Amino acid sequence: MKYKMIVLDLDDTLLRDDGTISPGNKQALMTAQEAGVKVVLASGRPTYAMRALADELHLERYGSFILSFNGAKIINWKTQEESFSSTLTPEMAHALHGMSLEEGVSALTYVGDDIITEEATKYTHVESEITGMKVVEVPSFAEAVQVPVVKVLMVAEPEKLVVVEEKLKAKMAGQLNVMRSKPFFLEFTEDGVNKGTSLNHLIQQLGIERSEVIAMGDGYNDVAMLEFAGLAVAMGNAPDEIKQIADYVTDTNMNDGVAKAVEHFVLKDLVPAT
Template sequence: MSYKIVFTDLDDTLLNDKREVSLIDKLAIIEAQKQGIIFVLASGRPTFAMYDLAKELELDKYGGYLLSFNGSIITECKTGKNIFEATLTSDDLHILYEYSKKFNTHIITYHQDDIISETQSKYIDVEVELTRMNHKIVDSFKKEVNYPAVKCMLLEEPQYLKQVEKQLKDIFNDKYTIAISKPFFLEVTKKGIDKGIALQKLASILNINIEDTIAIGDSFNDLPMLKNAGMSIAVENAKDEIKNMCKFITKSNNDSGMAHMINTLILKK
């Protein structure tokens, strides 16, 4: 099989536990790009929070892409232009805010370079640290958020958040795409928008057959991408449900799993 494009999750997949790309992974990605492989960073992260990593991996030089906000935006690294964007309306965000209050969770959304919330929590602090975005705490979420946004997140203790996920899906499964990424992040995007749909859309734009695509991930928000790719790959540290449905298990995120996959399936070293 001659693969042409790789879609990779970031946190706990490409990034190690220090939230860095190992030098071994970086060199393998650059070598694969030199051989004509397109690389796509696919994350729940905001676009802004992915630029530095894309630059480090030379995606702008070799024609890579970003799938940010779980596939709500597709960005061409060479030009910085968004070639696809899907948003929640302000009404959607207000509805989700009301349910966050009902379920007693924190809620955030994004505007330009800011993370917006009414509250402070250790879980919001994780997102601020991951994205390096400014945290804007407002008096009224509904008054502040009078614009569309690509995503919002409900945040709370992991076991409780699983219960919230089930209840939200029971209510809104026909209206929104709802998935847990990190155990304390419950992500909500427009219905029909996820990493898998974005994979299909970009492959179609680039005229690449699905059979020639690779996706690699570790968590539940990666499932649509893994299901839609020609070759589905889990890192060794992935959740068991993810590993059980993938065709190939590579090494862990702390053991240069990306390089192992590239050397085995692409460069065939």
């Protein structure tokens, strides 16, 4: 099988624990792109927080893509055009904030390049560190959020969010997509929007078949794209539940797991053996 697209989660997949791309991973992805394979960075991160990584991999040179906000946006990095975009109304964002208050957890969203919240917590600051975006603590979430937003996050201790997730998944079924991107992040996007459905939009635009797509991830918000892709690769550091749905388990994010999978499934068919 000749694969035409490699779709990659960022945190704990492509990126090492310090948030950087290893030389081995970078070289493998550059070689694949030079051979015509599209690389897609697919993350729950806002677009702003993916720019430097997209530039480091020269996605603009090869017409590769990013799927940000868990697939709520697809951007061609060469043209900077959005080929897909999904948002929540301000009213829905306000309603979710109200639910967060009822559940005793903190909520945040993004307006421009800022993280907006009424209550900054240690987890809000984790999001700031991951994204490089500034936290703006506001007196009124409703007054600060007057435009459509891509997603809302509820953040809290993992054991607390397990309970909140189960309750709100049932309450918002058919209205919103609810998923945890990290143990302490519970994300809300438009119903039917996830990395898998977004990936489906993209390959239809490009004329690529599902069977020609490799997806790699480690988290629960990667499940939809792993199940959609022709080849699902779980990281060695992924939870057992993620490994069980994968076709192949590679090495960890700290040991060039992405590069090893790319070399095994893509580059060996592109570069003659020596």
